[in-house]
Amino acid sequence: MIRKTVGWLDARIGGSAFTRHALNKVFPDHWSFMLGEVALYSFVVLLLTGIFLSLFFDPSVSETVYEGSYEPLQGAEVSDAYNSVLRLSFDVRAGLVMRQIHHWAAIVFVAALVVHMLRVFFTGAFRKPREINWIVGLTLLILAMFNGFTGYSLPDDLLSGTGLRIAYSIALSIPLIGTWLAFLLFGGEFPAEEIIPRLFITHVMIIPALIIGLLAVHLAIVWRQKHTDFPGPGRRESNVVGSKLWPTYAAKSAGLFFAVFAVLSALGGLIQINPVWLYGPFEPQQVTSPAQPDWWLGWVEGAMRLFPAWEIRALGFEIPNPFFPAVLLPGITFALLYAWPFLEQRFTKDLEYHHLLDRARDHPVRTALGVATTTFYLVMFLAASNDLLARWLGLEVGHVTLAYRIAVFVAPALAGYVSYRLMKALLLSGAETFREMPFAALRLKKRPTRV
Amino acid sequence: MKSTRPITIALVASALASLALTVVYLRGGQPQAEGALLAVSLGGIAVALVLIAQRFLPHGPFVEQRDVEPGAPRERMLAEEDFDRSSDEIERRGFLGKLLGVAFGALGLAALFPIRSLGTKPGRDLFHTPWGPGVRMVTGENAPLRLTDIPVNGFLTVFPEDATHAADAQTVLIRLADGDLPPGPPGAAVEGVVAFSKVCTHAGCPVGLYQAETRELFCPCHQSVFDVLQAAEPTDGPATRPLPQLPITVDEDGYLVARDDFPEPIGPGYWNRGR
Numbered sequence: 001m002i003r004k005t006v007g008w009l010d011a012r013i014g015g016s017a018f019t020r021h022a023l024n025k026v027f028p029d030h031w032s033f034m035l036g037e038v039a040l041y042s043f044v045v046l047l048l049t050g051i052f053l054s055l056f057f058d059p060s061v062s063e064t065v066y067e068g069s070y071e072p073l074q075g076a077e078v079s080d081a082y083n084s085v086l087r088l089s090f091d092v093r094a095g096l097v098m099r100q101i102h103h104w105a106a107i108v109f110v111a112a113l114v115v116h117m118l119r120v121f122f123t124g125a126f127r128k129p130r131e132i133n134w135i136v137g138l139t140l141l142i143l144a145m146f147n148g149f150t151g152y153s154l155p156d157d158l159l160s161g162t163g164l165r166i167a168y169s170i171a172l173s174i175p176l177i178g179t180w181l182a183f184l185l186f187g188g189e190f191p192a193e194e195i196i197p198r199l200f201i202t203h204v205m206i207i208p209a210l211i212i213g214l215l216a217v218h219l220a221i222v223w224r225q226k227h228t229d230f231p232g233p234g235r236r237e238s239n240v241v242g243s244k245l246w247p248t249y250a251a252k253s254a255g256l257f258f259a260v261f262a263v264l265s266a267l268g269g270l271i272q273i274n275p276v277w278l279y280g281p282f283e284p285q286q287v288t289s290p291a292q293p294d295w296w297l298g299w300v301e302g303a304m305r306l307f308p309a310w311e312i313r314a315l316g317f318e319i320p321n322p323f324f325p326a327v328l329l330p331g332i333t334f335a336l337l338y339a340w341p342f343l344e345q346r347f348t349k350d351l352e353y354h355h356l357l358d359r360a361r362d363h364p365v366r367t368a369l370g371v372a373t374t375t376f377y378l379v380m381f382l383a384a385s386n387d388l389l390a391r392w393l394g395l396e397v398g399h400v401t402l403a404y405r406i407a408v409f410v411a412p413a414l415a416g417y418v419s420y421r422l423m424k425a426l427l428l429s430g431a432e433t434f435r436e437m438p439f440a441a442l443r444l445k446k447r448p449t450r451v
Numbered sequence: 452m453k454s455t456r457p458i459t460i461a462l463v464a465s466a467l468a469s470l471a472l473t474v475v476y477l478r479g480g481q482p483q484a485e486g487a488l489l490a491v492s493l494g495g496i497a498v499a500l501v502l503i504a505q506r507f508l509p510h511g512p513f514v515e516q517r518d519v520e521p522g523a524p525r526e527r528m529l530a531e532e533d534f535d536r537s538s539d540e541i542e543r544r545g546f547l548g549k550l551l552g553v554a555f556g557a558l559g560l561a562a563l564f565p566i567r568s569l570g571t572k573p574g575r576d577l578f579h580t581p582w583g584p585g586v587r588m589v590t591g592e593n594a595p596l597r598l599t600d601i602p603v604n605g606f607l608t609v610f611p612e613d614a615t616h617a618a619d620a621q622t623v624l625i626r627l628a629d630g631d632l633p634p635g636p637p638g639a640a641v642e643g644v645v646a647f648s649k650v651c652t653h654a655g656c657p658v659g660l661y662q663a664e665t666r667e668l669f670c671p672c673h674q675s676v677f678d679v680l681q682a683a684e685p686t687d688g689p690a691t692r693p694l695p696q697l698p699i700t701v702d703e704d705g706y707l708v709a710r711d712d713f714p715e716p717i718g719p720g721y722w723n724r725g726r
Contacts, residue, residue: 026515093480101486129521162656166672169655169719172577179573179721188571190655191618226517240515248508255500262494269486284618285591285608285649287659289671304654305673309691311720320720321691322654353519387674397674398687 027249028229028242032119034256039112040219041260042105043211049102050204056092058084059200061156061193070277078281081156081196085276101268106148108264110296113141121340121370124358125228128351131341133225136218138337143211145296150203152274152294156196161282162291165190166304166322173323191284231356238355290387302383303329306405333377364423372416379408453506458499465495577724578716580611580620582697587612588624588646588707595706598642601626604663608649611709619717621649621657622697623668624707625679631666634682638710639698646697646709647683650718651675653690668694692720 010016027033060080066073068083069090078086088095117137120126126134149167153160168190171182187194226240235241243249267273279288293301303325312319336343344366345351360367382389383404390400421442426434429441468491475484541548587595588609601607607624614620626644627633633640647668651658656672661679667686668677675688683694695717698710716724 024513024515026511026513029512093476094485096482097485097489100482162672165656166654169653172719172721175722179577179723180570182721183570183573183576184566185570187569189576189619192570194570225521226515234512234514237519238517240517241512243511244509244513248504248510251500251504251508255497255504258493258497258500262490262492262497265486265493266490267486269483269489284616285610285621285657287657287671289660291656291672304689307689309675309685309689311691313725316725317722318720318724319722320724321689322719355517355519387671398676401674401688 023244023246025223025245026240026242027245028227028240030230032123033227035112035116035119037253037256038260039109039116040215041257042109042112042264043215044257045105045261045264046102046109047208049098049105050208052098053088053102054204056084056088056095057081057154057200059154059197061196073277073280076281079156079196081154082276082281085155085157089277097265097269099268100271100273101264103152103273104267104271105264106151107273107295108260108267110141110144110148113137113144114296117141118370118374122358122360122367123228123230124354124363124366126341127354128341128345129225129353130221130228133218133221134341135338136214136221138334140211140214140218142334143207143214147203147207147211148294148296150199150207153199154196154203155274155276156282157276158279158282158286159276159288159291161191161284162287163293164195165284170322170326173320174327175317175319175323191282226355228355228357230359235356237353290385292384292388295381298381298384299377300326300330300380302380302386302404305386305401306380306383306408308405361423361426364420364427367423368416368420371419372412375415376408376412379404379411383408458502458506461495461498461502463495465492465499468492468495577619577718577721580712580717581614581617582611582620582622582709582712584709584711585702586709587702588622588699588709589613589615591615596624597705598644598701598707601644603628603643606661606663608657609646609707619650622646623649623658623661625661627666627679628663631680634680635696636698638700639696641700641707644699644707645679646699647677647679647694648697648713648717649694651690652685652692652694652717653688653719655719658694 006016006019058080062080063077064080064083066076066078066083066086068074068086070086073086085099089099090096120134120137149163153164153167168182168186171185172178174181183189185195185198186192187198227242229235229240229242232241243252280286292298304322307321307325309321310324311321358366383401386400386404387397389395390397393400421444422434424444425441426437428444429437431437431441468488472485472488472492475481475488589595589612590607590609593610593613593615595612596607596609601624603626605624605626609622609624610617611620624644624646629643631643633643633645635645639645647658649657649659651670651672653670653673653675656670658668658670658675658677660669660671661667662669666679668679668683669675670677670688670690673689675690676686677683677690677694678686681693682696685691685693695713695715697713699707700710702708
């Protein structure tokens with residue numbers, strides 16, 4: 001049957017040569033090469049569950065009275081959007097589990113993207129000829145973060161409404177264009193009625209279409225350039241060593257898809273996430289406390305909490321405080337990330353082709369910079385819960401914030417220095433692992449390398 | 452070593468879980484059971500596929516050659532030649548080429564205008580709120596308020612009458628204890644009751660928490676603290692400006708009213724706020 005179909009197709013459009021080439025394509029086996037696949041499969045789960053959710057969600061802020069089966073909110077005045085999310089959660093069979101799998105998949109999707117990007121960074125996989133895919137991948141990460149935000153803002157609950165309020169203020173803070181930008185994005189002064197339907201169409205159509213398009217480009221380039229590989233016996237710049245696409249790699253990769261889906265199902269079924277019925281409907285004069293965004297925006301939230309009460313004012317014009325941590329910092333962050341492959345080329349003067357990967361020790365400066373930068377964003381991420389930490393430790397929030405303000409500079413410097421010493425020592429000692437490395441190697445005196 | 456047993460078990464478990472999932476669904480559904488059973492259905496297939504790949508499928512390792520340099524310089528040169536040859540025709544008519552550029556540019560500009568339809572003009576919207584001379588202060592249910600409705604150390608969110616949805620007009624009313632001097636210009640407070648904008652001057656969150664012992668308003672979003680006795684100056688956190696104070700009084704019927712709009716724009720900053 002399959003053979004017959006394939007024959008019928010080949011007689012009309014050809015393609016057997018390509019199919020044969022594709023089936024025999026070799027993919028290297030290393031656990032860290034699965035990270036991108038985890039992201040891809042989380043995205044597939046997002047699409048599958050998202051289509052289901054979109055059939056029930058009502059993107060409107062018209063007022064209605066909640067009459068569903070969740071008793072504490074019965075009789076409450078809520079928006080159609082919030083009402084439809086409650087209906088989906090309590091009165092549509094399998095609705096809640098779908099919603100929760102969708103939210104967990106978003107969390108895992110962005111996490112897998114970030115870890116995948118760290119792997120690519122620390123192994124030097126972005127080097128020539130793979131600069132384009134670094135740029136495409138980074139754009140995918142930005143789109144994923146943005147779509148995550150538009151997604152959790154849809155239910156029109158109190159927590160996400162507060163997030164939208166902050167987003168509006170951030171847009172407002174941009175010099176010269178801020179007021180127009182905020183009014184055009186939201187349709188007018190906050191809270192404008194257009195924002196929920198706009199977020200909806202952005203979330204379910206515009207950004208997913210961009211992600212699918214860029215994902216296709218990303219995978220096509222990987223296919224064309226073939227995968228990188230770690231150095232090892234028989235592995236050269238001019239070859240790829242591993243399993244063939246058919247059948248071994250296909251079976252493993254399909255297994256990974258089902259494994260990712262299984263884990264997300266377990267999370268979605270067993271661990272409650274974003275219980276919007278507990279936050280209540282959005283009211284502009286109310287606010288939840290504590291209020292934290294989803295994890296991938298934690299660093300921006302933390303930066304807003306850490307940045308001191310500074311702003312620039314002159315001649316009746318001003319650059320408001322949120323501009324610096326919430327516009328300038330992310331702008332610089334992503335500009336540097338986009339530029340990194342080219343910056344490194346400039347500093348190392350390395351314009352060679354690289355298909356074999358570095359190990360972290362092979363490039364102590366890059367590793368140290370990567371560790372320091374990651375630590376910087378990690379401290380800001382943690383600072384987004386300074387109020388919770390203060391409550392938990394019984395301290396004043398101001399003191400906790402001060403500690404974080406110091407840590408955000410000291411911790412990256414320390415982490416970068418320590419990792420530089422460790423990588424350099426490992427490289428110079430010639431040891432394979434840290435355990436084999438003699439302690440004296442940390443003095444960074446050159447020793448005869450083992451053969 | 453190459454036993455098929457674990458694979459069989461995984462697949463049978465998967466099929467059974469799918470059946471159980473159907474039963475759960477038909478009996479009305481239950482989120483925890485649905486998630487857990489779906490995890491077993493999918494996980495069983497995952498385990499089976501990975502074990503099949505590990506135990507029964509060829510492992511090689513296989514080697515495939517790759518082009519270290521993906522490009523083909525000769526092809527690239529030929530392509531450039533072909534492109535140049537055909538574009539010469541346009542280049543020879545330089546004027547037409549430029550005019551074509553102008554037409555495309557103008558069309559591009561015209562295509563930007565629909566963006567303007569997305570929102571209203573900011574204008575002076577951000578500079579004003581519905582408050583004004585004699586506007587009554589009401590609760591969220593549009594009920595007017597008398598001084599006696601606010602207990603000492605009490606904290607109330609109020610709106611202009613018939614504008615309870617005006618997010619920019621939300622205001623906190625606080626009745627200070629007897630010993631406290633009301634802050635602000637003379638005549639802004641009435642019998643120890645003061646009113647401040649509830650919109651944080653940092654990022655616009657409602658300044659939702661009032662600590663009566665310290666007379667501090669606290670914003671739960673980024674932890675800005677405002678000292679009510681110092682006319683709501685920020686004392687901690689990222690906020691740079693005090694919460695604007697609404698001048699209030701009591702009208703002839705004994706209801707609380709505003710004397711005027713806020714003396715300055717409320718809420719988060721924007722580039723021309725001071726103009």
